[in-house]
Amino acid sequence: xxxxxxxxxxxxxxxxxxxxxxxxxxxxxxRRDKExxxxxxxxxxxxxxxxxxxxxxxxxxxxxxxxxxxxxxxxSTKENMxxxxxxxxxxxxxxxxxxxxxxxxxxxxxxxxxxxxx
Numbered sequence: 001x002x003x004x005x006x007x008x009x010x011x012x013x014x015x016x017x018x019x020x021x022x023x024x025x026x027x028x029x030x031r032r033d034k035e036x037x038x039x040x041x042x043x044x045x046x047x048x049x050x051x052x053x054x055x056x057x058x059x060x061x062x063x064x065x066x067x068x069x070x071x072x073x074x075x076s077t078k079e080n081m082x083x084x085x086x087x088x089x090x091x092x093x094x095x096x097x098x099x100x101x102x103x104x105x106x107x108x109x110x111x112x113x114x115x116x117x118x
Contacts, residue, residue, distance in 0.1 A: 004061055011054060018084050061112075074112075081105050
């Protein structure tokens, strides 16, 4: 349980950091820029790895406890976070859409944290 709480809090922090990246940077001049891609991959790989473990733990937790978070919310949250990872660096989506994804991920992370605590 401790791990899941810790990972969920880490994801919230990453979510905040990604939003900052999205708001403070410009899209790459060339979307096929190899150096840019390598830099993005290096910065986002730990988050992808964390998401994999988080999803596994969260789904297991939901299965073992009757809580208000559904398995499909966890799967969607992971997918939305992965979208945010790319959108944050490539800035290839409207701000409104970005914020909707961000809010959606944040909502489920908070919901899960509340369920763990109760």
